[in-house]
Amino acid sequence: MSMRDFPSCFGENGVQVADFSSSSSNRTAQNLVTCVYQCRLRGRTCSVTVTWSKNLMGQGLSVGIDDTNQCLCKVDIKPWLFSKRKGSKSLEAYYSKIDVYWDLSSAKFGSGPEPLEGFYVGVVSNRQMILLLGDMRKEAFKKTGVTPVASNAIFVAKREHIFGKKTFSTKAQFCDSGQLHDLMIECDTSGVNEPCLVIRIDTKPVMQVKRLQWKFRGNHTILVDGLAVEVLWDVHNWLFGTSLGNAVFMFKTSLSAEKMWASQPVLDPHTMHLSWSQRFRDSQSQCLGFSLILYAWKNE
Structure with a gap:
């Protein structure tokens, strides 16, 4: 079994991470961390896939909503663009409107692509927080306007x-x-x-x-x-x-x-x-x- 045959372990759904070659020219693109969370959306289980990336231009963020068969929706955020360090985007999945909110304007990063503190990323549907990441929980609930109740998301995988x-x-x-x-x-x-x-x-x-x-x-x-x-x-x-x-x-x-x-x-x-x-x-x-x-x- 060659390394190219080695399974991605994350299936074909959600954020599509490139199949990197071993050449050193791709080293900057390889700095990725992908996290999978099991969530409840409209009474059914789905996966929210969050990918943090880092390259010569700066930090990147991608959020995907999937079911077992397909990627339902995905939003790419490039926080190194000044106007994109905080904001929101609306998506459609399971015939529902899903809002992704983020604030990385005060985020502190280490050597890796994931922020360490000073940020939030929230996924909201039907006025419920189905996933909330980061330490700025109070600011996230205030911005989204949803009831400050902990989400039932479960962290199931990381790559x-x-x-x-x-x-x-x-x-x-x-x-x-x-x-x-x-x-x-x-x-x-x-x-x-x-x-x-x-x-x-x-x-x-x-x-x-x-x-x-x-x-x-x-x-x-x-x-x-x-x-x-x-x-x-x-x-x-x-x-x-x-x-x-x-x-x-x-x-x-x-x-x-x-x-x-x-x-x-x-x-x-x-x-x-x-x-x-x-x-x-x-x-x-x-x-x-x-x-x-x-x-x-x-x-x-």
Whole structure:
């Protein structure tokens, strides 16, 4: 299985994120974070997909409303344009008017594309807040004019591009309202006879894969905050790629993962024919847990 065959894990719906090549010229475009929230709209379940991007021009934001079969509507916002740092847009989905409100005029950003504080993004339908992101909750309810009641949205998935040489770090949570952890992936593949993969949670090693040349794909189950977290990895491009490529890691909490806790921890990578995208969709549709997908790019 080549990296091009590796499933996107987010299906074909919602925000369409480009299929990036491994050339260094695309590195700025790869700085994306995509979050999926399960929401209720007109009595039915839908997904709201929020993608934050960062390139040489600045920050970008895209909000999509989907059902299981198609992207119903999508709005692209370019906050680096002065007039677009706050505002609203109206969309139609499920025969309803949906309003997307945002205020990024005071947003503070770190090294990644997601704002850290000083912002809100709200999705409103039928005078109800179906999704609200950011710390400016009071300002969001005042602007939208809806009753200040918490939305019933559930954070079900996140996809992120991370960069490094030997170590790759990010902040991660493993369920909708779970604790935020420091997640670090360590792997030195340059000039090393026997590369080893180590994953740490809050500096504590929770997983180690030796003889990586033979185990460049596989899965293992770890325990975080009392939850069984299934870790799936594919580092083929790091070891055997002819050009700069990315490894892919999925961290998934679900009932199926908890049932796997007593099972064999590592699968033979040469016989691993699991449909990751199908498993992702199943867990998402049944609201069984949370999925985090990381694309890890080695810097030159």
